[in-house]
Amino acid sequence: MSLYFYLFFAVVGLFLLLFAWSMRKGRKPGSLPADAGNTEEYGRGHVAHLPQVRQALAVADFEYLSLKAPRTLARRVRQERRRVALAFLSAVREDFQGLLRLAKIIAVLSPEVAAVQEFERLRLTIKFAWRYELLRMQLRAGLAPLPRLDALSDFVSSISVRMETAMKELGERAALAAELASSLHGSGGDVT
Amino acid sequence: MADIATYLKALWGVSVLLKWGLLGLLLIRKHYQVFPFFFIYVLLTALQSPVLFASYRMWGFDTPMSGNLAWGTQGLVVAARGLAVAEICRRILGMCRGIWALASRLLLATAGLVLVYSWAVARPHWQAAVLNCDRGLELAIAGVLALVFLFARYYEIEVEPAARYLAVGLFLYSCISVVNNSVLEKWMWDYARQWNVLRTSAFDATLLLWIWALREELPETVSKPAMLPGGAYRQLAPEFNVRLKALNEHLGKFWLVEAKKD
Numbered sequence: 509m510s511l512y513f514y515l516f517f518a519v520v521g522l523f524l525l526l527f528a529w530s531m532r533k534g535r536k537p538g539s540l541p542a543d544a545g546n547t548e549e550y551g552r553g554h555v556a557h558l559p560q561v562r563q564a565l566a567v568a569d570f571e572y573l574s575l576k577a578p579r580t581l582a583r584r585v586r587q588e589r590r591r592v593a594l595a596f597l598s599a600v601r602e603d604f605q606g607l608l609r610l611a612k613i614i615a616v617l618s619p620e621v622a623a624v625q626e627f628e629r630l631r632l633t634i635k636f637a638w639r640y641e642l643l644r645m646q647l648r649a650g651l652a653p654l655p656r657l658d659a660l661s662d663f664v665s666s667i668s669v670r671m672e673t674a675m676k677e678l679g680e681r682a683a684l685a686a687e688l689a690s691s692l693h694g695s696g697g698d699v700t
Numbered sequence: 701m702a703d704i705a706t707y708l709k710a711l712w713g714v715s716v717l718l719k720w721g722l723l724g725l726l727l728i729r730k731h732y733q734v735f736p737f738f739f740i741y742v743l744l745t746a747l748q749s750p751v752l753f754a755s756y757r758m759w760g761f762d763t764p765m766s767g768n769l770a771w772g773t774q775g776l777v778v779a780a781r782g783l784a785v786a787e788i789c790r791r792i793l794g795m796c797r798g799i800w801a802l803a804s805r806l807l808l809a810t811a812g813l814v815l816v817y818s819w820a821v822a823r824p825h826w827q828a829a830v831l832n833c834d835r836g837l838e839l840a841i842a843g844v845l846a847l848v849f850l851f852a853r854y855y856e857i858e859v860e861p862a863a864r865y866l867a868v869g870l871f872l873y874s875c876i877s878v879v880n881n882s883v884l885e886k887w888m889w890d891y892a893r894q895w896n897v898l899r900t901s902a903f904d905a906t907l908l909l910w911i912w913a914l915r916e917e918l919p920e921t922v923s924k925p926a927m928l929p930g931g932a933y934r935q936l937a938p939e940f941n942v943r944l945k946a947l948n949e950h951l952g953k954f955w956l957v958e959a960k961k962d
Binding site (some may be wrong): 518614643 | 716814842846875886944
């Protein structure tokens with residue numbers, strides 16, 4: 509009895525937490541990324557900076573610098589590289605969120621949705637958020653060494669190419685969804 | 701004890717005034733067209749007061765007849781409350797047909813699960829049966845409303861202020877009722893007067909919130925967005941998930957590189 513008695517309080521507490529979290533003011537509902545309508549550019553923003561990212565993460569540069577430059581400079585470069593890695597992670601997250609938002613808009617505008625697809629997307633979102641936060645915290649705290657730079661560089665290349673291909677494939681359809689979404693949110697303040 | 705009794709009487713008086721005030725507002729602003737079940741719910745709560753008052757005068761406060769009538773009318777009110785909640789859920793998510801179809805199934809399942817849980821852990825005494833039933837329904841209402849707002853947040857669906865405040869009132873009152881009923885079940889009679897004070901205070905606060913939420917006119921219907929063709933989702937949703945999965949895998953590889961280095 510006692511355990512069940514306290515469980516009621518726990519369940520109510522959980523509901524209160526969930527309710528409060530979902531009532532928080534977030535991004536303007538349904539607003540799309542600024543470049544969502546322009547699918548040529550969308551997802552390519554990070555590709556455009558690939559040469560600079562590669563340069564910033566080049567192994568040879570850092571090794572040379574470690575040998576020739578003073579320690580303070582090497583440390584500063586290391587910090588800069590960490591900053592680049594963090595910025596890159598953030599860019600990957602932007603890509604993920606952009607795709608996720610388009611997927612949600614399509615679900616909202618569809619007369620029927622499949623529970624399997626929606627739960628799969630939710631699972632992927634949770635997994636991504638978990639991994640992202642873990643990596644970001646490790647990098648920030650300096651607990652994790654910077655990733656092997658060639659691996660990171662390959663990672664950047666492969667993901668950029670795949671994203672570019674994906675965006676081209678989805679471009680026209682995403683544009684349609686963005687158009688519909690903007691018409692939805694332009695249709696009046698009473699749209700819930 | 702005498703102080704509590706006086707305070708409780710005052711609260712009941714305020715409660716009656718607020719109920720009829722809200723009912724008047726619903727009629728004057730024609731909100732019954734927008735929220736018909738909510739209107740029925742408020743009407744029933746407003747009618748419950750004179751019925752109970754008459755029964756207490758006729759049969760006395762602590763008689764079985766008054767008790768049965770009180771819990772019987774409460775059953776009706778809670779059922780109407782459930783319908784009002786369903787109506788608000790539909791108002792929030794109903795314009796997105798696909799999402800609403802998915803959400804309504806989940807909401808029903810959640811309500812069912814919570815009711816089964818409440819029933820399973822309830823005291824096996826017939827005296828507490830009505831109390832347990834009331835608590836189960838209130839817990840189900842709280843769970844359903846929490847889930848609806850999670851859906852709205854996840855899909856970034858804007859909730860109109862009136863529906864939002866009605867839902868907040870229903871949700872908070874349900875949570876307070878669950879906690880209150882649980883405490884009452886444990887310390888039954890020692891707590892009865894305090895239970896009444898808390899419940900009535902919470903309901904008065906909720907009534908005030910609803911009156912504030914419904915002070916202005918509301919659009920009868922929400923405008924519905926143009927839907928995509930049926931096949932678009934079937935074609936696009938798996939593709940998007942594949943892309944999201946690919947991004948996830950890449951991040952996983954990144955993480956593995958880190959782990960190997962460690």
